[in-house]
Amino acid sequence: MDGVIVSETRVSIAPSDEEAMARLAAGDSSALGLLFDRHKVPLLGFLWRIVGERALAEDLLGETFVRLYDSRARFRRGASFLPWVLVIARNLALAELRRRRWSRRQPPPETASPEDWGAAGVREELREQVRLALARLPEDQRTAIVLKEYHGLNYREIGLVLGCSEEAARARTYRARGSLRGWLKDYMRDE
Amino acid sequence: MNDPCEKVRPQLQALADGELTPGAVASAEAHLSQCPACRREAEDLARLSALLAEHPAPGAVLPAGAVVAAQIVQRSRVRRGLRWAPVGILATAVLAAAFRPAAPPVLAPVSPAEPAFLLVLDDERTGRAVLLMPPESRP
Numbered sequence: 001m002d003g004v005i006v007s008e009t010r011v012s013i014a015p016s017d018e019e020a021m022a023r024l025a026a027g028d029s030s031a032l033g034l035l036f037d038r039h040k041v042p043l044l045g046f047l048w049r050i051v052g053e054r055a056l057a058e059d060l061l062g063e064t065f066v067r068l069y070d071s072r073a074r075f076r077r078g079a080s081f082l083p084w085v086l087v088i089a090r091n092l093a094l095a096e097l098r099r100r101r102w103s104r105r106q107p108p109p110e111t112a113s114p115e116d117w118g119a120a121g122v123r124e125e126l127r128e129q130v131r132l133a134l135a136r137l138p139e140d141q142r143t144a145i146v147l148k149e150y151h152g153l154n155y156r157e158i159g160l161v162l163g164c165s166e167e168a169a170r171a172r173t174y175r176a177r178g179s180l181r182g183w184l185k186d187y188m189r190d191e
Numbered sequence: 192m193n194d195p196c197e198k199v200r201p202q203l204q205a206l207a208d209g210e211l212t213p214g215a216v217a218s219a220e221a222h223l224s225q226c227p228a229c230r231r232e233a234e235d236l237a238r239l240s241a242l243l244a245e246h247p248a249p250g251a252v253l254p255a256g257a258v259v260a261a262q263i264v265q266r267s268r269v270r271r272g273l274r275w276a277p278v279g280i281l282a283t284a285v286l287a288a289a290f291r292p293a294a295p296p297v298l299a300p301v302s303p304a305e306p307a308f309l310l311v312l313d314d315e316r317t318g319r320a321v322l323l324m325p326p327e328s329r330p
Binding site for chain 2: 044045054065070145150177
């Protein structure tokens with residue numbers, strides 16, 4: 001270990017999510033704040049992509065952590081935290097979508113071609129096309145592709161969130177990709 | 192399955208996801224170098240990922256975890272207190288009745304100004320505690 005200086009400074013290692021849940025279940029409420037800080041941004045992104053409204057997604061984010069706290073004693077030792085909290089968030093989002101009768105009645109994507117726009121608006125329009133195409137997917141496929149592309153979950157974890165097998169999660173992602181490729185084909189030409 | 196495309200096509204998603212073994216990757220890439228149609232398919236998957244990356248979540252200023260945790264814990268304490276309040280009232284009444292000295296029962300009507308009891312419900316959507324009075328006690 002030439003050139004390496006080892007100091008005697010005590011290093012504080014942040015607990016894993018699962019350790020934080022164990023602390024929370026044991027009564028250490030600071031662990032709840034740690035989990036919120038660690039996951040608030042990706043969870044907000046997940047909720048926003050499922051419900052499509054930022055204000056609603058923020059409400060659901062808070063409610064997710066309320067439910068997490070209420071359920072802290074039910075978190076099983078050995079379970080993975082991320083799929084578990086995503087299940088809570090998704091269930092809340094689905095309840096809200098059902099309440100709004102919105103889940104499978106998404107507006108179709110706009111069909112105007114990119115050539116119709118000025119250069120300045122192209123990027124923003126592209127983002128809007130992607131948003132609309134994602135919103136058009138059935139909720140389970142949307143959740144699958146969002147968890148794969150934006151959150152980097154593997155198919156076993158996606159299956160845990162969706163309540164299906166790893167293979168079914170893979171198939172839903174495959175179908176989602178197929179639909180998105182069809183709807184967005186005009187924007188997938190060579191750059 | 193003699194058509195090599197039929198073998199490779201189902202693997203393209205796994206290739207894009209980085210799930211193939213090194214041997215399978217080498218085999219798939221060897222085919223892609225020879226097959227424009229499958230290569231186009233693989234490139235489309237990569238372009239789709241790039242396109243989705245053009246769709247970041249909106250930024251947000253969110254409160255600090257310590258603040259949120261304190262609010263949630265406080266709220267939970269209040270809710271727990273409300274939930275057990277009727278039980279406490281009932282238990283107090285039972286104990287009071289059990290230890291009350293023997294006396295002739297007094298049959299007095301309950302004052303209509305005071306509700307006989309409260310129902311404490313938990314609103315499933317908002318998570319808020321809801322207090323309900325029986326209809327006869329409402330003004």
